[in-house]
Amino acid sequence: xxxxxxxxxxxxxxxxxxxxxxxxxxxxxxxxxxxxxxxxxxxxxxxxxxxxxxxxxxxxxxxxxxxxxxxxxxxxxxxxxxxxxxxxxxxxxxxxxxxxxxxxxxxxxxxxxxxxxxxxxxxxxxxxxxxxxxxxxxxxxxxxxxxx
Numbered sequence: 658x659x660x661x662x663x664x665x666x667x668x669x670x671x672x673x674x675x676x677x678x679x680x681x682x683x684x685x686x687x688x689x690x691x692x693x694x695x696x697x698x699x700x701x702x703x704x705x706x707x708x709x710x711x712x713x714x715x716x717x718x719x720x721x722x723x724x725x726x727x728x729x730x731x732x733x734x735x736x737x738x739x740x741x742x743x744x745x746x747x748x749x750x751x752x753x754x755x756x757x758x759x760x761x762x763x764x765x766x767x768x769x770x771x772x773x774x775x776x777x778x779x780x781x782x783x784x785x786x787x788x789x790x791x792x793x794x795x796x797x798x799x800x801x802x803x804x805x
Contacts, residue, residue: 668759675755679746689743696739750803756796760789 682692715723745754764786770776778786 671759672755675742675746676751678743679751682743682747687743689740689747692743692747693736693739697735750800753796753800757793760793760796764789 678692678696681687681695682689685692687695742754742758745758767776767778767782767786771778
C-alpha cells in the first residue's frame with residue numbers, strides 16, 4: 658500500500674480515536690495521566706498479540722534502535738505527547754486542539770527532517786508548511802465560542 662494511503666488511514670484513526678478519547682476522559686472524569694495509562698495498556702495488549710510473529714526482530718536489532726524507538730515513541734510521542742494531548746483535549750475544544758496538534762506536527766517534522774536528516778524541501782512543500790501554520794493560527798484566532 659502506498660505511504661500516502663497509510664498516512665490518510667493514520668489521520669482517520671487518530672481523529673476518530675481522539676474523539677472517543679475526549680468523550681471517555683470527560684465521561685469518566687479521568688485525569689490526563691490516567692487516560693494515557695488506559696490507552697497505553699490496551700494498546701500494549703493488542704500490539705503484543707499482533708506483533709508476536711515478529712518478536713525475533715528485537716534480538717536482531719541491537720540496543721541503539723530499540724533505545725531510539727523507546728525514547729522517541731515511548732517517552733516523547735507515546736508518553737509525554739499523549740499526556741499533553743489528553744491535557745489539551747480535557748480542557749479545550751477538539752476542533753482547536755486537533756488542528757494545532759496535527760497541523761504543527763508535520764511542520765515540526767519537516768523542519769527537523771531538513772535540519773537533522775539533511776532532507777530537501779521542494780518550494781511547494783515550503784508553501785504547504787506555511788499554509789499549515791496559517792491554518793493552525795486561523796483555527797485559534799477565529800474560533801467559535803466553547804459550549805458551556
